[in-house]
Amino acid sequence: MSEFLGSRISLISKSDIRYVGVLHEINSDESTVSLENVKSFGTEGRKSRPEEEIAPSDQVYEYIIFRGSDVKDLRIEDHPGIKENKAPAVPEDPAIVGSRPRPGGQFF
Numbered sequence: 001m002s003e004f005l006g007s008r009i010s011l012i013s014k015s016d017i018r019y020v021g022v023l024h025e026i027n028s029d030e031s032t033v034s035l036e037n038v039k040s041f042g043t044e045g046r047k048s049r050p051e052e053e054i055a056p057s058d059q060v061y062e063y064i065i066f067r068g069s070d071v072k073d074l075r076i077e078d079h080p081g082i083k084e085n086k087a088p089a090v091p092e093d094p095a096i097v098g099s100r101p102r103p104g105g106q107f108f
Contacts, residue, residue: 008078009035014070016046017054020077021064031068038064 009023011033021035042056090096 004076004079006080007076009033010073010075010077011035011066011071012046012073013066014072015054016043016072018042018044019064019066021061024063033066033068033071033074034063035066036063037061 005023005025007023009021011019011021013019018041019035019038020041021038023033024036025032025034027034038061040057040059040061042054043052044056045053047053
């Protein structure tokens with residue numbers, strides 16, 4: 001799981017509140033997930049009754065530790081290591097004989 005450290009994570013708690021932050025640690029011994037620079041987006045309509053809805057917040061929290069058993073959903077929104085410099089897909093056109101990187105590693 002350490003390959004995801006530094007990734008931007010979207011986490012929904014069992015209270016249906018969504019948080020977005022940078023993954024700092026997953027502690028399997030303590031069953032916790034720690035995020036840095038965390039913003040709360042509230043319940044975003046996940047509650048069945050409008051009076052139970054929790055509004056989003058503009059506050060950015062420096063560091064939050066979540067109890068793993070209270071995490072309903074966790075998704076990777078952005079993983080800094082996944083981005084690769086791939087060549088753009090070439091259209092399927094009978095006129096194209098082939099495509100390769102230009103000398104020097106630049107794609108055209």
